[in-house]
Amino acid sequence: MATDPEASPQHPATHAWGPAGDARRAAETAGEAGEAGVLARILPSARPSAAAIVPTGDDAAVLAAPEGRYVVTTDLMVEGPDFRRAWHEPHDLGWKACASNLADIAAMGARPTALVVALALPDETPMPWIEAFGAGVGACLESLAPDAGVVGGDLSTAGQVLVSVTAFGDLEGRPAVLRSGARPGDVVALAGDAGRSASGLAALFAGQVAGCSTADGERVGAGAPWPRVREATPPIGGGQRQAEPAGTGAAGRIVAERFAAVLRAQFAPSPPIAAGATAAVAGATAMMDVSDGLLLDATRLARASGVTVELESAALAGDVEWLAAVPGPDGEPIGASAALERCLAGGEDHALLATFPPGAALPPPFRRIGAVARGATGADAAADGTTSPVRVDGVPRAARGWDPYAGR
Numbered sequence: 001m002a003t004d005p006e007a008s009p010q011h012p013a014t015h016a017w018g019p020a021g022d023a024r025r026a027a028e029t030a031g032e033a034g035e036a037g038v039l040a041r042i043l044p045s046a047r048p049s050a051a052a053i054v055p056t057g058d059d060a061a062v063l064a065a066p067e068g069r070y071v072v073t074t075d076l077m078v079e080g081p082d083f084r085r086a087w088h089e090p091h092d093l094g095w096k097a098c099a100s101n102l103a104d105i106a107a108m109g110a111r112p113t114a115l116v117v118a119l120a121l122p123d124e125t126p127m128p129w130i131e132a133f134g135a136g137v138g139a140c141l142e143s144l145a146p147d148a149g150v151v152g153g154d155l156s157t158a159g160q161v162l163v164s165v166t167a168f169g170d171l172e173g174r175p176a177v178l179r180s181g182a183r184p185g186d187v188v189a190l191a192g193d194a195g196r197s198a199s200g201l202a203a204l205f206a207g208q209v210a211g212c213s214t215a216d217g218e219r220v221g222a223g224a225p226w227p228r229v230r231e232a233t234p235p236i237g238g239g240q241r242q243a244e245p246a247g248t249g250a251a252g253r254i255v256a257e258r259f260a261a262v263l264r265a266q267f268a269p270s271p272p273i274a275a276g277a278t279a280a281v282a283g284a285t286a287m288m289d290v291s292d293g294l295l296l297d298a299t300r301l302a303r304a305s306g307v308t309v310e311l312e313s314a315a316l317a318g319d320v321e322w323l324a325a326v327p328g329p330d331g332e333p334i335g336a337s338a339a340l341e342r343c344l345a346g347g348e349d350h351a352l353l354a355t356f357p358p359g360a361a362l363p364p365p366f367r368r369i370g371a372v373a374r375g376a377t378g379a380d381a382a383a384d385g386t387t388s389p390v391r392v393d394g395v396p397r398a399a400r401g402w403d404p405y406a407g408r
């Protein structure tokens with residue numbers, strides 16, 4: 001029988017994954033609770049989807065697809081290469097798994113409607129960890145896609161945590177915005193941040209974050225200890241895991257704020273999901289989310305469209321200036337040149353990269369970062385034979401960014 005979402009207590013605003021409440025319940029693990037027990041504890045907090053005709057609880061959900069098409073995407077996050085349970089709080093992890101999928105739906109110009117959430121968990125996973133994960137999914141939906149909800153999922157057991165989220169979206173009658181639609185003369189625009197999440201990740205690997213340090217940043221994957229159970233729900237993105245003391249006075253405050261912001265970007269990114277549909281309405285010719293880095297993802301868009309993407313570093317000056325004050329491993333600001341590299345090659349901010357026809361008014365929060373030019377003709381190839389379809393200030397740039405198999 002389908003569960004009645006109306007009867008369920010919905011997405012509590014805060015959620016403790018610590019020893020708050022009954023100590024016995026808090027100490028319970030997935031192995032002790034069993035599948036039915038885990039479901040009984042996480043389903044009540046699953047945000048219902050307005051598009052669900054049959055919600056979670058049956059063999060499959062039934063979703064409305066009002067116009068005969070729907071958008072679907074999936075994203076797998078594996079403990080080790082994609083996150084560490086010693087770094088990423090469960091609430092943040094649920095948020096991030098949700099946000100990265102919503103960004104792919106938004107990047108098609110669609111409005112997210114529903115998620116399917118599959119989890120593989122070690123038997124010794126504390127129940128409050130699982131509940132906090134579910135609450136993170138709900139909090140992300142509430143903040144970034146309030147119409148969307150969870151319509152199903154699956155549970156299994158594994159030696160490490162695996163999170164697989166599938167998301168659905170509604171094009172509301174519009175054509176989808178593909179990667180392949182950019183035309184010479186179009187404006188290149190970005191909505192969202194660049195380089196922030198990668199800066200948070202760099203700080204984690206460098207051991208700059210109290211409570212997250214793994215000495216020299218050695219890989220901690222399967223078998224990592226569950227982090228200490230916390231007293232209260234940490235705020236999204238960082239929680240009690242803070243920067244090392246960053247000095248005093250106004251300058252120190254800015255450094256501390258920026259440090260907290262880059263960690264927040266890594267732990268719980270907030271891409272501008274509604275901007276995807278807005279961009280489509282405003283006539284975006286091509287769009288994608290920047291998951292692996294601006295250079296790499298712009299290369300994909302340029303290749304799909306058969307064009308050259310000309311990025312202007314001056315248009316990224318605001319992002320670079322903001323990021324330049326973030327402290328590196330020596331405690332000193334990383335500076336403008338490292339900041340520009342992070343803006344160009346850093347992944348996981350899930351900003352929306354889009355192209356618009358010349359003269360189109362860019363819908364906020366999109367801002368111009370460059371222009372589309374003709375594709376390489378052969379005469380454009382550099383002396384060494386490289387023919388990158390992405391240039392920064394006129395210089396062809398290699399497609400730097402995240403590759404899961406290269407681990408960078």
Ligand SMILES: Nc1ncnc2c1ncn2[C@@H]1O[C@H](COP(=O)(O)OP(=O)(O)OP(=O)(O)O)[C@@H](O)[C@H]1O
Pocket residue numbers: 073075100104289291292
């Ligand atoms: N195992 C697979 N089988 C079929 N298609 C796949 C598979 N893995 C990836 N794809 C497809 O390849 C394309 C590129 O995938 P990729 O994960 O790089 O980008 P993406 O879907 O935009 O995700 P993200 O934004 O999270 O990086 C997508 O269209 C994706 O659906």
Ligand SMILES: Cc1ncc(C[n+]2csc(CCOP(=O)(O)O)c2C)c(N)n1
Pocket residue numbers: 075076080081082083084100201291292347348402404
């Ligand atoms: C522990 C740890 N190591 C490395 C990373 C970096 N990382 C993982 S996935 C990804 C890009 C998006 O992936 P996809 O394209 O599969 O959605 C990046 C940049 C991380 N977050 N945590």
Ligand SMILES: [Mg+2]
Pocket residue numbers: 103104107288289290291
């Ligand atoms: Mg994508």
